Amino acid sequence: MAEFAPKNNDRPSVPRRSAPKRFDGQRLNCDTALCYGIVTAASMGLMTRWDGASIICSVGDSRQESVSMAVVRAYQFAPRLLLVVICFMLLGISSRNFSRTRTSRLFFVTVISASAAFCWQMLDSSSLLRNLDAARWMAADSEDSATISRCERPYTEILNEKRPFVLVDARPVPYCQIHTLPGARLAGIELHLDEMRLRLRDVGKYTPIVVYCQSNQCQWAELVAKRIRATGFQNTSVFVPGVNGIQEYLAIQAARVQRDD
């Protein structure tokens, strides 16, 4: 039997499948790529004026508030960051196993993007799919050419008029939980229309409603004011300086009280 056993030299040579040519032969280095991703995200975050930037620049109590806001945002974005990492790992795994042709890659990208989008919508309580009513209203709002009156006077002048008005906070709930003005009603854009009507059920149709957001850079207030007007409240306006303007007033008041004491 041994004489029939093929020798190593007589083993027929099987042509090896040539490795696909690549532009570079480097293997995926997860550490490097993740490092790039983190550096990119961090730099983009600072560039978009996140609370990270305000933490660096703020002092005293405002820094404490900035830290709270940053914690809220981190809590909000943690599941999203996890989704990013999972997508990245799935891409890394798929590149080795079942993405050889363009068609298969396109199919895989379509599936993963649809799944990731669906998971994202389910994870976020203020997402589009979970607030379809508000999303449809937002889409229809672009055809509404009527504008909301904008109030840019200082908060002290509004208070000095001594007319009753209703304050509405247009920011999302996590921001209102850090601090909100006394007496303000929470009616963010993610709120269902019925819920919003319930929160304003004791307000008269012609009672002045003043909607505010964080600052004059925020567009939520105008959109929430349009939404409130769409439900029947005729006297709605936007306080443009927002919380920052009101805090300035409160700081002035506190300084006056301290000086009087």
Added chain:
Amino acid sequence: MASRSIWPFKLQGFSEMIEQAYSYGFKGYWRLVILFASLCLVGAFFLSAWIHLGNQFFVVKAITDYKLVGTDAAIFLAALLPIVHLLLALMLLNHRWRQFGAELASALLLCYVFAQLSVLFRGNQVGCGCFGFEDSPIGLWTISRTSLLFVMAGTIALAYRKSLRP
């Protein structure tokens, strides 16, 4: 043997890339151009995805303002496009997916250029919405910016074709 990779293995490998650029001549500088274009695209897509994922309702409004699709289609696109941007950024980071990601990115950016041109020709004054609600209104600047990103993505896709490999 000098490494043929244009993607630095470590962050401090950038100096090695510059040395390779000197040793490879034109082909070496070409690699730097491709790397720079990749990083620009990654940054742009990451920034866009991050901002849009934080303000999905504004994305709906921005898409509807273009007046190219209906309400439900705008909501669907607003939910999907930021994730697509994120995936494109991740693909451009991964050297195995870079060519395919660049091809997809160039197709998507070409669609954006045509959408902005259509808005411009119709004379509508709407914001671009590319990087948030505070972005510039659609005009020469936004179209140039999107076209530049399209050229970058197309350059990366072409650079990975066999005939153009250094």
